[in-house]
Amino acid sequence: MESMVDNIDISQVAKGFASPSAAITLILAVILFILYTDLPSVPHLPSAPNPLPFIGNLLPLGGRTQRNDSTAYTSWSKALSTDLFQVRLGNQRTIVASSFSTIKDLWIGHSNDLIDRSFQHGFADKLQLDISGAAMTEEIRRCRKAAMRALGKPCWPGYYSLLEPSSVDLVGNLLRKGENGERELEIYPYLRQIIFDLALSLTYGARQKDANDEFVLTLIKNINIISKVRSSTQRFRDYFPILRFLIPDAVSGNVVVTAEKIRQQHLDVLYASLKKRIADGEEVNCVVTGLVKDKLSEEEQHGTCKALLQAAPDSTASSVYIVPLIVSFYKETLRFWTTTPFATPRTTVADIKYRGTTIPKGITMIMNAQEANQDKIWYGEDAEIFNPKRFIGNDTALPHLTFGAGSRICPAAALSNRIIYALILRLILAFEIK
Numbered sequence: 376m377e378s379m380v381d382n383i384d385i386s387q388v389a390k391g392f393a394s395p396s397a398a399i400t401l402i403l404a405v406i407l408f409i410l411y412t413d414l415p416s417v418p419h420l421p422s423a424p425n426p427l428p429f430i431g432n433l434l435p436l437g438g439r440t441q442r443n444d445s446t447a448y449t450s451w452s453k454a455l456s457t458d459l460f461q462v463r464l465g466n467q468r469t470i471v472a473s474s475f476s477t478i479k480d481l482w483i484g485h486s487n488d489l490i491d492r493s494f495q496h497g498f499a500d501k502l503q504l505d506i507s508g509a510a511m512t513e514e515i516r517r518c519r520k521a522a523m524r525a526l527g528k529p530c531w532p533g534y535y536s537l538l539e540p541s542s543v544d545l546v547g548n549l550l551r552k553g554e555n556g557e558r559e560l561e562i563y564p565y566l567r568q569i570i571f572d573l574a575l576s577l578t579y580g581a582r583q584k585d586a587n588d589e590f591v592l593t594l595i596k597n598i599n600i601i602s603k604v605r606s607s608t609q610r611f612r613d614y615f616p617i618l619r620f621l622i623p624d625a626v627s628g629n630v631v632v633t634a635e636k637i638r639q640q641h642l643d644v645l646y647a648s649l650k651k652r653i654a655d656g657e658e659v660n661c662v663v664t665g666l667v668k669d670k671l672s673e674e675e676q677h678g679t680c681k682a683l684l685q686a687a688p689d690s691t692a693s694s695v696y697i698v699p700l701i702v703s704f705y706k707e708t709l710r711f712w713t714t715t716p717f718a719t720p721r722t723t724v725a726d727i728k729y730r731g732t733t734i735p736k737g738i739t740m741i742m743n744a745q746e747a748n749q750d751k752i753w754y755g756e757d758a759e760i761f762n763p764k765r766f767i768g769n770d771t772a773l774p775h776l777t778f779g780a781g782s783r784i785c786p787a788a789a790l791s792n793r794i795i796y797a798l799i800l801r802l803i804l805a806f807e808i809k
């Protein structure tokens with residue numbers, strides 16, 4: 376949805392500045408910039424408290440008050456005593472939902488109405504094709520379908536051979552670097568590294584053999600830069616057309632532009648190397664080869680794999696036996712520590728009649744997964760306590776909202792669960808944990 380102010384041709388306004396009437400036009404245009412939002416206020420829906428002129432509710436977000444956005448949304452929902460309210464982020468009107476049942480009603484009950492992603496100006500337009508940041512066009516639908524197939528259960532056995540070396544490396548590294556339990560070790564960087572290694576093999580059939588390999592480190596660095604900006608409220612320019620107009624990318628040094636260039640150069644190298652191996656007669660089992668069979672163009676293959684690589688460092692790797700306590704343990708871990716506190720925002724593609732109001736087409740919708748994952752009405756009085764046995768005997772399809780919900784739910788949710796499960800199991804089997 377283009378904002379009304381985006382449609383104003385500023386260059387025409389500025390040209391006529393020599394005359395008084397043109398100056399008035401310019402002043403009016405500036406006032407329009409200040410007052411207009413992409414959509415008018417939604418009737419009968421409470422508004423987040425204390426919005427400021429021009430920036431709305433943006434100031435306390437983006438980590439500027441040392442808390443994450445979900446925590447700020449929770450404080451507003453408590454202050455308003457509601458689980459559904461609107462906020463103004465610069466010129467973007469947004470709705471935040473924070474209870475499990477309301478999120479379920481909207482994200483699942485109106486799954487098709489919430490199928491688009493919000494367009495993040497100054498970010499999405501700087502990236503090439505990218506599933507997770509794009510509206511559901513025909514092209515994105517094709518890529519998502521191919522990704523779902525490539526990540527689906529029937530393909531898992533083909534990937535086990537990729538998981539095996541990564542998880543063996545993890546155990547070996549932890550054993551050596553932790554001096555067999557003698558030295559305290561922060562294991563997160565090792566998990567992150569193994570997941571990226573796994574994602575590289577899964578997508579482009581490449582291995583990250585050496586953790587210090589300059590090529591891979593540069594790729595990860597630029598992937599992280601892009602992830603940090605995605606759906607973030609840190610940068611004011613993403614929410615103000617006037618800032619993007621007054622301070623163009625070339626002047627502001629928009630980090631996304633450089634990061635995308637470097638990311639694409641690296642993926643081109645990986646792609647060329649994969650093509651050469653296949654041309655040399657090697658049989659490589661990875662997502663790209665699956666996408667080629669699905670007849671996706673080269674740009675679509677990159678777009679799909681980029682989304683997979685981008686998401687991968689957040690999860691974990693391999694295996695076979697199902698132990699109910701471990702299954703319950705990883706579900707509870709994902710519920711309790713919501714690694715994706717407000718998922719990835721959506722945009723409505725139709726008006727939704729809900730609780731006496733109309734949520735308009737084109738509005739940004741944020742699920743406060745962090746709050747809903749600890750919703751006492753849904754999970755009971757112990758919702759704020761970590762209970763590893765919580766999901767034993769409970770096979771609900773939606774144990775938590777950490778993978779999102781509905782039409783754009785994480786396509787790798789099942790595979791990620793399997794990988795996390797397998798890594799926990801492998802660590803338990805390999806080490807005596809005290």
Ligand code: HEM
Pocket residue numbers: 506507508519522574682683684686687689690691714715718719720721776777778779780781782783784785786787788791
């Ligand atoms: C524990 C690990 C992971 C978590 C918590 C997670 C979480 C999420 C969430 C919250 C979303 C947005 C869902 C929504 O809008 O409802 C998402 C989307 C996505 N995830 Fe994951 N994810 C994980 C692992 C992965 C992995 C390993 C991959 C790739 C191999 C992946 C690929 C994607 C893609 C491509 C999308 C975009 C889907 C779309 O927009 O249609 N994720 N993920």
